[in-house]
Amino acid sequence: MIRIARPLAAAAAVALALTAGPVAAQKLTLGTKLQLTTLDPHFFNGFPTASAHAQIWDGLTQINERLELEPALAESWSLIDNHTWEFKLRRDVRFHDGTPFTADDVVATLARVPNVPNSPALFTSFIRSVKEVVKVDDHTVRVITSAPAPVQPFDLARIFIIPARDAGASTMDFNAGRVNGTGPYRFLRWENGISMTVSRNDASWQGREPWEQVELRTIASDASRVAGLLAGELDGIDLVPTADKKRVSSDSRFRSVSGTAGVVQYIALDAAREQSPFVSAAPGQPALRGNPLMDKRVRRALSLSINREALTERLMEGSATPASQFLPSEFEGTSPNLRPDAFDPDRAKALLREAGYPNGFRLTLHSTNDRYPKDGQIAQAIGQMWTRAGLNVTVEGVPGQVFFAAATRQEYSAFSAQYGVNQASDGLRAVIHTNDAQAGLGAANRTRFSNARVDALVTAALTEMDAEKRRQAEHQAIEAAMEEQAIIPLFHPTWDFAVRQGLNVVSRPERRFNALMVRPAQ
Structure with missing residues (x-):
């Protein structure tokens, strides 16, 4: 159990409602087999949530397509001793509602992770050694572990940071629209197991994404995903059925991309x-x-x-x-x-x-x-x-x-x-x-x-x-x-994707398919 080194403010009681500007021409529509069944970033440690949630939230660190560790909300980290990691946080990062990101949010998030009721797969394995999280100042936190934890910075890439005021929110609160991250896209709407729509966060610390609006459609049927791509209803799909790979790759309207799976x-x-x-x-x-x-x-x-x-x-x-x-x-x-x-x-x-x-x-x-x-x-x-x-x-x-x-x-x-x-x-x-x-x-x-x-x-x-x-x-x-x-x-x-001509997919070893992977072809 994590001990918090300072008291936490109570979570806000009013659910956050996010709105976006008018839909522009730069809309990306993806068809995926991944079924998103929750908006709570700490409820289920699984492929579908990690894929969709990565568009909205950030971790302290992040893992690239080569499985290498990179800075994210933490711009750097260092080992103070064998039981203490210190993370220096980015300044001038804001959540989608405009509130600043600080060490309080990290402390509150890591306290929430092991205490999400009814979770079928908690994220506790990624903080298993964490004994205490200490706020040094608004932009510095120390993670103190009960045993040496050499991969702790790597593990923290798997935990998305939420505002401190939302740490007391229930999974139902998140599913009702209490969705507020620092990521490159803002939440717009979600139909459980059907689709999620997000809009670009122009103030993202990572810079502007190429798409103003993205719709992720869950299409479990392989045949239906392929049909949607061929009909021009989808800009890209994942898990191209092996029986359709040749057909899609030989069609000049589309581009096939494959990648190694971790x-x-x-x-x-x-x-x-x-x-x-x-x-x-x-x-x-x-x-x-x-x-x-x-x-x-x-x-x-x-x-x-x-x-x-x-x-x-x-x-x-x-x-x-x-x-x-x-x-x-x-x-x-x-x-x-x-x-x-x-x-x-x-x-x-x-x-x-x-x-x-x-x-x-x-x-x-x-x-x-x-x-x-x-x-x-x-x-x-x-x-x-x-x-x-x-x-x-x-x-x-x-x-x-x-x-x-x-x-x-x-x-x-x-x-x-x-x-x-x-x-x-x-x-x-x-x-x-x-x-x-x-x-x-x-x-x-x-x-x-x-x-x-x-x-x-x-x-x-x-x-x-x-x-x-x-x-x-x-x-x-x-x-x-x-x-x-x-x-x-x-x-x-092997991950097999197909997108319309003019697009490219940066395949990742993890089971993911989202807007962060799809880019205009160079």
Whole structure:
């Protein structure tokens, strides 16, 4: 829990209403699969909110398209000692309503983050070590941590700063229009899960954006997004279906852009409980004693049963690459010693026999069916691969809005999903480390995987202040986690965009599509 070093003023009671000038010709209309379901920047740590909210709010720091850290509301930062980071704030920055940005806003924001009720995915992992936030003066804050936190400036890029007076606002208040940031665009209107419209903030500290008004339309149907682009109703779309890539790229009216994704499609297995809800004996076999997913040999067998080349080349039609860890190997912090598991069905069957399951067992694989490209088809393909390895597999597709809440409640035995990271340690502390809400660790560890050795290595990597030693510690932790088959990495998707001629997309490793990425072509 963060202790605030000075009292905070009470939040304003009246909701903020923002208006914009008349709509000009410079309007950008984007079609995205990302569904924005809240305007509260601290309610849900997920792709859709980060993508849309980045247009309205800023963090103390920001991460560029190469996953490098850059100044944002903090123009600089320095390490006072191993437990204290000092941030120098920009002067003359104002919120959209004209009020000045000061250290009070930083203090209030970081106090709010762990206290948002009913959040399905809090941002606490990014302030897990923060013990105290001290206002030194109006333009200086110190973040004091309970343990050495070498990546704290990186983590703070994930937390958007709100006015101190809004720190007491509820998620309902934000959703009702209490939206006041310092970002390059001002909030205009929002229809839950349908669209959001913003207007340019000409007073942005980052300078003027090229678009006077932007509409982000949520269009879940791949065919409908492509149809909107072809009809001229949309200026750009994300996640171009693989079946339509050739058609769009060969049309002279459009431009196709692809980029590397800092995201892994993976499978999580319930290795923490003696009894798992969707694991049982195969038909005609004696009842199982315990949960076979707790056996590392079984988890390894399931990984070796998956033909990643078939998934990436045939099913994803080249818009993905096999994965061995959370980030593609081109990014900093990844282990150079890991390679994607080769497809080895004979070894998989041998491991199942060795573990005591020569006739397999019954298992249900759950996945989303509306969130990621071909997510339902991917799950079906994996189910068939596991069936050929000797298991009795059922596959169930679930709408994303239902899926994540159920997974968090540990209602599944095996599930397929995606997780995006900005640095190698993100996946270790959120997905791999033992779930510890108070410490802000394991927030996305929905199967409650737990291994004391892996935890110790993760903690060592998260607290090592020497850059080279930290890199080596990260490698050891990642390698140990994959040795234990804490998750089964499948592949890294490729982001495929299409825009009308005259525009360009600056692709980012994160799952995002917003106006900040679309620029007039040079």
